[in-house]
Amino acid sequence: MDPARRLEYLQTIGVDVWVRRNEPAPQPPATVVVPVPALPSAGSVAPVAAAVPVGAEAQWESLKAEVLSCTRCALHSTRTQGVFGVGNRRADWLIIGEAPGKEEDRRGEPFVGRAGQLLNAMLLAIGLPREQVFIANVLKSRPPDNRDPKPDEVAACLPYLMRQIALLRPRLMLAVGRIAAQNLLATDMALGRLRGQVHHFGELNTPLIVTYHPAYLLRSPADKRKAWEDLKFARSTFQRLASQES
Ligand code: SF4
Numbered sequence: 712m713d714p715a716r717r718l719e720y721l722q723t724i725g726v727d728v729w730v731r732r733n734e735p736a737p738q739p740p741a742t743v744v745v746p747v748p749a750l751p752s753a754g755s756v757a758p759v760a761a762a763v764p765v766g767a768e769a770q771w772e773s774l775k776a777e778v779l780s781c782t783r784c785a786l787h788s789t790r791t792q793g794v795f796g797v798g799n800r801r802a803d804w805l806i807i808g809e810a811p812g813k814e815e816d817r818r819g820e821p822f823v824g825r826a827g828q829l830l831n832a833m834l835l836a837i838g839l840p841r842e843q844v845f846i847a848n849v850l851k852s853r854p855p856d857n858r859d860p861k862p863d864e865v866a867a868c869l870p871y872l873m874r875q876i877a878l879l880r881p882r883l884m885l886a887v888g889r890i891a892a893q894n895l896l897a898t899d900m901a902l903g904r905l906r907g908q909v910h911h912f913g914e915l916n917t918p919l920i921v922t923y924h925p926a927y928l929l930r931s932p933a934d935k936r937k938a939w940e941d942l943k944f945a946r947s948t949f950q951r952l953a954s955q956e957s
Pocket residue numbers: 778781782783784785786787793850851852853864867868
C-alpha cells in the first residue's frame with residue numbers, strides 16, 4: 712500500500728493518539744511512537760475472490776429475500792427495512808456488528824455514516840478494502856431508539872446469521888462491539904476480557920476475534936490504540952491460519 716495512504720488511514724483510526732504523553736508532537740511518519748509493521752499487500756490478507764457459483768448466488772438471494780420480508784420478531788413493525796449485510800460473498804473476513812442504527816435502517820446497509828467510515832479506515836489499515844469483506848449485524852432490523860437487542864430478538868434473528876456463515880464460510884470473524892461479542896459468544900463477560908484471544912463460533916468452529924465498535928471509538932478515541940492492537944492481532948491470526956492451511 713502507498714505509504715502516504717496508509718498513514719492517512721492510520722491517522723483516521725487514531726495513530727496520533729498513540730504517542731506517549733510528554734513527548735513532542737510527532738512529525739509523521741517518522742515520529743509515530745507505536746511501530747507500524749509493514750503491511751502485506753491487500754491480496755495476501757484477502758485475496759480477490761472468484762465469482763460466486765450460480766447455486767450459491769441463488770441461495771444468497773433467497774436468504775436475502777427472507778430477511779427483507781421477515782416478521783419473526785416485533786422489530787419488523789418499527790424498522791424502515793431489513794438490513795441484510797453487504798460485501799463480497801466469497802470473503803475470508805466476516806465483520807459482525809450489533810444491529811442497524813438510524814442511518815443503516817434508512818439506507819439498508821450496515822455500517823454507514825461516521826462509524827462506517829471509521830470501520831472502513833480500520834479495515835484499510837490492515838490492507839482490507841470494505842469491498843473485500845462481508846459486513847453484517849447480529850440483528851437485521853433496527854431496535855427502536857437504538858436500544859440493546861432483547862434476547863428473544865437475538866434468538867429469532869441469529870439463524871439468519873448462521874445461514875450467512877454457512878454460505879460464506881469465512882476464515883475469520885471480527886465481532887465489533889460488546890453487544891455483538893456477548894451475543895455471539897453467549898457470555899456476559901466485559902469486552903475488555905474478550906479481546907486479545909481467538910474464540911470460536913458455531914458449527915464450523917470459525918475463529919472469532921473481538922474488538923471495539925467504531926461508534927464507541929468515536930466517543931472514546933483514547934481506546935483507538937487498543938482497537939489497533941486488536942486489528943493487528945486479527946491480521947496476524949488470519950495469516951497464521953492461512954499459512955497452516957497452505
Ligand atoms: S430482527 Fe431479524 S428476526 Fe426480527 S424481524 Fe428483523 S430480520 Fe426478522
